[in-house]
Amino acid sequence: MIRTEELLLNVGPQHPSTHGVFRIIVKLDGEVIKEAIPVMGYLHRGTEKLAENLNYTQIIPYTDRMDYVSAMTSNYVLCHAVETLMGLEIPERADFMRLIVMELQRVASHLVWWGTYLLDIGAMSPFLYAFRDREIIIDLFNELCGARLTYNYMRVGGVKWDAPEGWIDKVREFIPYMETKLVEYDNLVSGNEIFLARIKNVGQYDAQTAIDYGLSGANLRCTGVDWDLRKVKPYSLYNRFEFDVPLGKRGDCFDRYLIRLEEIRQSLRILKQAVEQFPSSGDTMGKVPRVIRPPAGEVYVSIESPRGEIGCHIVSKGKAEPYRLKFRRPSFVNLQILPKLLVGETMTNLITILGGIDIVVGEVDC
Amino acid sequence: MSEEQDKDKELLGKQKDDSVKAESSTAEKAEAAASQALDPEKGSSASVPGQPDQQEAKAAGDERILPESGEAHEQSVVSEQPAANPEREAKLKAAAEARAARAELKVSAATPSQQQSDAPAEEGSSPAVNPEREAKMKAAAEARAARAAAKAAAEGGEPAAAPGDAVGSDPEREAKQKAAAEARAARAAAKAASEAAEAPAEPKPPSPKQPQLDETVELVRSLISEQAVEEAYINELNDHMPIIVVGRDHWQATANLLRTHDRLQYGYLRNVSGIDFETHMEVVYHLVSIETKRELAVKLRADREAPSVPSATPVWATANWNEREIYDLLGVDFPGHPDMRRIMMPDEWVGHPLRKDYEPLDPEV
Amino acid sequence: MKGLLKGLGVTLKSMTAKKITTSYPDEPFVMPDRFRGIQHFIPDQCIVCNQCARVCPTECITLTGKPNPDPEKKGKVIETFDINFEICILCDLCTEVCPTEAIVMTNNFELASYSRDDLYMDINWLDSNNKNVRKDNNNIGAPQAGKGGAKKDV
Structure with missing residues (x-):
């Protein structure tokens, strides 16, 4: 007799497409998903607990390792929170360096996302093209601060290193190069019929659901909600530059894909303006006391990282260490919608949807 | 209070043979200490100018409970002077008088032996190098007496506050505190009545988000309950974010109101944080409204033994995993949550790691 | 079909483009000067102030000093x-x-070994690790004599 049974499948902790050690327990009926239960915590390193014994400069290397694909924004959110709490002024050149670095990081992070997303879907060449271009950015960072992935670059009050000779010119040359590459990537992938058949109308949700679930970044903007923290609550020097915020209409994976590619283009636009307006001289660190001791109080700031809204909530008791440091991680919050989206989908669409949310498990677990 | 007296006695008695200056200074310090203990909410000595602005802000209608500074008792002296003219001279004079009254009060209230040691201290200080100090001490004693008398007047003649009784047992201290509270109210009234602010201490300009906070508080209070909002204040450091502290019993209704009301519409829950203060637990919800771009932070307090806060998941689905994380790491229970399980730690883990008193079973980890 | 053909066009174009693959490990990979590699230690310059051990976020430095033998x-x-x-x-x-x-960084990054014990480096090894020492050290955390402004310590 033929009968069907429900199958319990583990989409592994070790799986090439889960973007890290992340596990989804999936109950299948044939190939259709009945229920999906995400299990995380495999990469939980206790950053928040460790931070209670370290002073703020020592926590900065830990923030690098939280969202390792976009470490500059993680660095920045911590520095920005402490600076808001202390009321510090940042010199203009340091702020420009921070902004340039963060926008370059956004381009790099979206390239990683693009390459790995297409690799998950099945295309092998975009991965290498993306990483080839990302190498250029990583080399720029290597020259600037001495590391390729975990920069430890920002400090409370400014940045650690100033731009070396010729670095700004290299950034300036990179921008048109990347723009031509973006055109190539569009030609390569965005018109591809197989790709469109796999991506369109997959993982769709509407604006109210997105706001309910607290999604941010491209996941929120793909439904048409105009909420980009660089425009709504400008931090650093973003209100000096002109750029657009791409919005989607349908709220499916294809919209998220297009939005992220367009965000690379807008980041290049910001970079072009920033490099033009870069001050020729200035300090890289503001007037900061020797021991960073913020006054007692609490603060919550958030910025727009490539994945969404990353926030930092600090409760300080006036000592050099924070009393409680909590990171609002976008990947963690964005992932909540996954069980809801996966009901009724096939296994192939699981990978597509999971990749479209753009998570980094180091951030999910913190 | 008696310990203070004993301490004074010891200090004074011990140093009876020492140099006069040391004696007078010690006595003065002991006096200051005694005066501080006398009125716990009053801070340092009266002659400190430029009091923190918090007093003004408090009087101006902010509802945060803050420890008072030394201006308080100066103000109380001011309010006693019906001439509502807060000029510095008058105040300083009043302060000096208050201080003298205080010193006298202390001296007069002491036990005979102490009086004896005090008296030589007083007298011994008269040939002191610094006659001003002696005058100050006397003025302080007088001031204290005047203050106690004023308090007695404010209270309506409660015998405990009679000038002859500087030492306080607990009920007396309570009475004094009540008197202080009344004096505070009187002071606030006097201040509200008199326009001019004190020259060195200007009131803080009202925060730009104050109207938003007031509106939110008023709506919650009127539509939910009077006790729903326990405290409401503005966090100036954090870009003037309004913060309200809500009682646990009213949280479900308040959450619904915050989300659905036309004037509020805080539809986007950004962040839920749990904080372990050693005396209690706190859960903070950071909200923002997409339409009006306004922010709000809501705090809920829970006690430490069995902390529980009603879950906000039915209202904002974002709270789901955030609350699971707080449960996992801090142990705060959220009744009403659809799926209360551990999220970061393995399911069989014992203990809540982010608590301040967490002892890992395996110290190597 | 059209999309597929356009994609194929891009692939074919890149077949003839310049290759960017490097032949590491046959050729050594030259890192920029600021690269943070393994540390190099100069014992003569150390004044045993203990700042490095205090600031290390993972507490991996242990050091002991002795009073100067020169009276x-x-x-x-x-x-x-x-x-x-x-x-x-x-x-x-x-x-x-x-x-x-x-203590300065070098540009060496190759530290792989077959046993964990080899990773616990002592003063002699660190002293002899003096190839490719980084020139620009930017020790903004140390007390800056006579310089105002950018001072920061742990």
Whole structure:
């Protein structure tokens, strides 16, 4: 007799497409998903607990390792929170360096996302093209601060290193190069019929659901909600530059894909303006006391990282260490919608949807 | 209070043979200490100018409970002077008088032996190098007496506050505190009545988000309950974010109101944080409204033994995993949550790691 | 079909483009000067101030000093200095706070070994690790004599 049974499948902790050690327990009926239960915590390193014994400069290397694909924004959110709490002024050149670095990081992070997303879907060449271009950015960072992935670059009050000779010119040359590459990537992938058949109308949700679930970044903007923290609550020097915020209409994976590619283009636009307006001289660190001791109080700031809204909530008791440091991680919050989206989908669409949310498990677990 | 007296006695008695200056200074310090203990909410000595602005802000209608500074008792002296003219001279004079009254009060209230040691201290200080100090001490004693008398007047003649009784047992201290509270109210009234602010201490300009906070508080209070909002204040450091502290019993209704009301519409829950203060637990919800771009932070307090806060998941689905994380790491229970399980730690883990008193079973980890 | 053909066009174009693959490990990979590699330690310059051990976020530096054997001079002289490279994250904070630049980074990054014990480096190894020493050390965390402004310490 033929009968069907429900199958319990583990989409592994070790799986090439889960973007890290992340596990989804999936109950299948044939190939259709009945229920999906995400299990995380495999990469939980206790950053928040460790931070209670370290002073703020020592926590900065830990923030690098939280969202390792976009470490500059993680660095920045911590520095920005402490600076808001202390009321510090940042010199203009340091702020420009921070902004340039963060926008370059956004381009790099979206390239990683693009390459790995297409690799998950099945295309092998975009991965290498993306990483080839990302190498250029990583080399720029290597020259600037001495590391390729975990920069430890920002400090409370400014940045650690100033731009070396010729670095700004290299950034300036990179921008048109990347723009031509973006055109190539569009030609390569965005018109591809197989790709469109796999991506369109997959993982769709509407604006109210997105706001309910607290999604941010491209996941929120793909439904048409105009909420980009660089425009709504400008931090650093973003209100000096002109750029657009791409919005989607349908709220499916294809919209998220297009939005992220367009965000690379807008980041290049910001970079072009920033490099033009870069001050020729200035300090890289503001007037900061020797021991960073913020006054007692609490603060919550958030910025727009490539994945969404990353926030930092600090409760300080006036000592050099924070009393409680909590990171609002976008990947963690964005992932909540996954069980809801996966009901009724096939296994192939699981990978597509999971990749479209753009998570980094180091951030999910913190 | 008696310990203070004993301490004074010891200090004074011990140093009876020492140099006069040391004696007078010690006595003065002991006096200051005694005066501080006398009125716990009053801070340092009266002659400190430029009091923190918090007093003004408090009087101006902010509802945060803050420890008072030394201006308080100066103000109380001011309010006693019906001439509502807060000029510095008058105040300083009043302060000096208050201080003298205080010193006298202390001296007069002491036990005979102490009086004896005090008296030589007083007298011994008269040939002191610094006659001003002696005058100050006397003025302080007088001031204290005047203050106690004023308090007695404010209270309506409660015998405990009679000038002859500087030492306080607990009920007396309570009475004094009540008197202080009344004096505070009187002071606030006097201040509200008199326009001019004190020259060195200007009131803080009202925060730009104050109207938003007031509106939110008023709506919650009127539509939910009077006790729903326990405290409401503005966090100036954090870009003037309004913060309200809500009682646990009213949280479900308040959450619904915050989300659905036309004037509020805080539809986007950004962040839920749990904080372990050693005396209690706190859960903070950071909200923002997409339409009006306004922010709000809501705090809920829970006690430490069995902390529980009603879950906000039915209202904002974002709270789901955030609350699971707080449960996992801090142990705060959220009744009403659809799926209360551990999220970061393995399911069989014992203990809540982010608590301040967490002892890992395996110290190597 | 059209999309597929356009994609194929891009692929064919890149077949003839310049290759960017490097032949590491046959050719050594040259890192820029600021690269944070394994540390190099100069015992003569160390004044045993302990700042590096204090600032290390993972507490991987252990050091002991002994009083200066020369009775004329004051201060301490370094006796042992160990870095546990199992947990060192090469974050560069130790060089940032060293007032005398006794500990600096090099551009070496090859430290792979077959046994964990090899990763616990002592003072002699660190002293001899002096190839490719980084020139620009930027120790903004150390007390800056006579310089105003950018001062920061742990």
